Amino acid sequence: MKYLFIACFLTLLFFNTVNAQETERWDKEVSAKPNSNQQWFKDAKFGMFIHWGLFAEAGGTWNGKNYYGISEWMMNRGKIPAADYAALAKKFNPTQFSAKEWAQLAKDAGMKYMVITAKHHEGFAMFDSKVSDFNIVKATPYHQDPMKPLAQAVRNAGLKFGFYYSQFLDWHEPDGGGNKWDFNETKKDYQAYYHTKSIPQIKELLTNYGPLGLIWFDMPGGLSKDETQSLINDVRKIQPGCLISSRVGNGLGDFKDYGDGEIPATVSTTGAWEALFTHNDSWGYSKFDYNFKTPKEIIRLLTTVSSKGGNLILNVGPDSSGRMPAYSVKYLRQAGKWLKINGEAIYGTTAGFINPQPWGLTTAKPHKLYLHVFERPKNGFILVPGLQQIKKAYLLANKQQLAFIKTTGGISIKLPYLTDDYNTVIALDLIDKPLTPDPNAPVTVSDQYTSNALDAINAHPFGKTKIKSITYSHYFGDWKHVPCVIEMTTPQDSAVFHANITEPGDYKVTLEYACAPAQAKQEGVMSLNEKEYQFETLPISDYESHKPLLFIKQTIAITTIKKAGLYQLNIRPLHSGTELFKLKTIWLEPIN
Ligand code: FHN
Numbered sequence: 001m002k003y004l005f006i007a008c009f010l011t012l013l014f015f016n017t018v019n020a021q022e023t024e025r026w027d028k029e030v031s032a033k034p035n036s037n038q039q040w041f042k043d044a045k046f047g048m049f050i051h052w053g054l055f056a057e058a059g060g061t062w063n064g065k066n067y068y069g070i071s072e073w074m075m076n077r078g079k080i081p082a083a084d085y086a087a088l089a090k091k092f093n094p095t096q097f098s099a100k101e102w103a104q105l106a107k108d109a110g111m112k113y114m115v116i117t118a119k120h121h122e123g124f125a126m127f128d129s130k131v132s133d134f135n136i137v138k139a140t141p142y143h144q145d146p147m148k149p150l151a152q153a154v155r156n157a158g159l160k161f162g163f164y165y166s167q168f169l170d171w172h173e174p175d176g177g178g179n180k181w182d183f184n185e186t187k188k189d190y191q192a193y194y195h196t197k198s199i200p201q202i203k204e205l206l207t208n209y210g211p212l213g214l215i216w217f218d219m220p221g222g223l224s225k226d227e228t229q230s231l232i233n234d235v236r237k238i239q240p241g242c243l244i245s246s247r248v249g250n251g252l253g254d255f256k257d258y259g260d261g262e263i264p265a266t267v268s269t270t271g272a273w274e275a276l277f278t279h280n281d282s283w284g285y286s287k288f289d290y291n292f293k294t295p296k297e298i299i300r301l302l303t304t305v306s307s308k309g310g311n312l313i314l315n316v317g318p319d320s321s322g323r324m325p326a327y328s329v330k331y332l333r334q335a336g337k338w339l340k341i342n343g344e345a346i347y348g349t350t351a352g353f354i355n356p357q358p359w360g361l362t363t364a365k366p367h368k369l370y371l372h373v374f375e376r377p378k379n380g381f382i383l384v385p386g387l388q389q390i391k392k393a394y395l396l397a398n399k400q401q402l403a404f405i406k407t408t409g410g411i412s413i414k415l416p417y418l419t420d421d422y423n424t425v426i427a428l429d430l431i432d433k434p435l436t437p438d439p440n441a442p443v444t445v446s447d448q449y450t451s452n453a454l455d456a457i458n459a460h461p462f463g464k465t466k467i468k469s470i471t472y473s474h475y476f477g478d479w480k481h482v483p484c485v486i487e488m489t490t491p492q493d494s495a496v497f498h499a500n501i502t503e504p505g506d507y508k509v510t511l512e513y514a515c516a517p518a519q520a521k522q523e524g525v526m527s528l529n530e531k532e533y534q535f536e537t538l539p540i541s542d543y544e545s546h547k548p549l550l551f552i553k554q555t556i557a558i559t560t561i562k563k564a565g566l567y568q569l570n571i572r573p574l575h576s577g578t579e580l581f582k583l584k585t586i587w588l589e590p591i592n
Pocket of ligand 1: 070072073218219260276283
């Protein structure tokens with residue numbers, strides 16, 4: 001059983017690596033040639049992803065066994081014979097489905113586009129397809145095409161509509177990608193699959209459901225770059241305005257999709273891009289996954305992605321009766337209420353030009369900077385480093401003007417007493433041109449906050465040290481991505497952090513890292529404030545991408561900063577050995 005899990009996991013990991021490689025290739029080959037239709041997408045910032053299919057009928061359970069993680073992969077993980085799995089269609093009857101309600105929920109959530117799975121890897125068409133009878137009209141007691149009314153309702157609500165289509169993986173078809181348990185991989189004819197099912201169904205979707213804002217391809221395979229380009233040409237011919245996701249493959253597409261659940265540490269493209277997250281931890285409906293992101297988490301996730309210049313598409317997984325999960329409805333609506341008041345600081349913005357601060361993040365528009373305050377400073381003043389002058393500062397929610405003064409470090413703004421627990425937005429009317437973001441600017445550390453983070457992406461690596469996003473999962477396919485400082489094995493390998501400590505005082509220094517037990521008990525040293533602090537790593541967690549990666553917070557120093565100013569923290573192994581650890585964050589906590 002264990003080997004079966006690992007085999008499935010490796011399949012998913014392989015295809016996710018393919019996805020990751022696609023995003024790399026996309027940077028080089030496409031982002032410089034933006035598609036003229038993409039401005040609506042770049043302004044939209046927030047979309048709804050819907051994964052709906054026969055997997056919703058199973059809800060993650062098959063023959064009494066629960067499949068934790070992404071429920072839509074159950075057929076693959078359980079190696080369920082295609083004929084047995086297809087029987088789910090006989091029970092699939094979404095009588096509670098309401099196109100209007102789903103469109104209204106997306107609108108109420110403040111989302112500007114919707115993408116729904118027309119056919120996922122299970123091969124089942126959730127639309128009226130003449131290409132294959134394995135579809136919702138022919139094979140279920142529902143006998144209706146939900147996509148037609150949904151497309152119309154979404155457009156009537158003023159949102160763009162698009163389809164997700166798994167163009168290569170198809171576990172129902174002998175020549176489709178991915179099903180090695182029913183069909184002999186060596187005998188597969190992918191071209192036959194593309195030309196008898198995949199491409200004809202894509203053309204049905206492009207032809208029969210009105211103007212599409214986008215088509216979201218996924219898990220590319222089996223096509224050369226020229227064949228992919230010819231598929232793109234087909235899309236352009238039928239729907240010239242329809243944007244195409246980078247997971248069409250071969251470094252092509254109109255907008256870049258990062259990995260599942262990934263926020264890029266540094267944005268590597270000038271083009272349109274999207275971060276994609278599940279609302280709980282599964283794309284498809286799961287009876288037992290209640291790990292729903294709260295409204296505050298949704299707003300902060302959206303703000304974080306917007307502060308980097310991208311879109312967030314957030315997924316919901318309806319059940320087989322056609323109902324959205326109750327917590328998705330409730331929490332998306334609450335997030336939408338915040339957007340109704342503060343949406344100006346999200347929609348149509350570009351990346352903020354001030355680096356992340358202890359108080360929060362920024363987004364920008366011409367002559368405007370929006371400060372998204374997540375953490376309230378003790379003294380009620382937030383510092384915007386680097387700004388020399390502004391015209392006005394006001395609370396976006398009620399336009400209340402805020403007092404501000406120019407200081408040597410930048411503009412200091414007095415926060416109103418009442419702030420928004422999700423995210424308080426302050427708008428600045430600018431006088432100067434936007435500053436050019438400096439990725440090497442020192443990280444602000446202030447005693448006005450409970451703690452200050454120096455994250456791995458702020459580190460300057462020396463020697464063989466690398467900064468890399470480490471991917472791991474809790475269950476199957478619920479990917480987490482954590483940038484870490486890694487591969488420090490000798491005293492010549494180091495990570496240097498630059499901090500602008502704005503107030504003197506005592507600070508507790510805590511390292512947050514993962515360290516495999518076999519590599520633990522190695523000594524490291526941090527130099528700060530003209531002192532060296534030695535420490536010994538603790539045995540925490542082996543790293544395997546299909547298992548949770550555990551981190552520990554280990555305090556290694558208390559240091560007394562006598563004078564505010566620029567400081568350098570240098571972390572390195574004391575002796576040569578194996579990798580010291582995977583360092584996620586250095587925390588500086590003021591001891592007031
Ligand atoms: O295998 C799919 C998965 O089921 C889901 O559709 C995600 C959404 O991005 N895409 C693939 C894994 O990356």
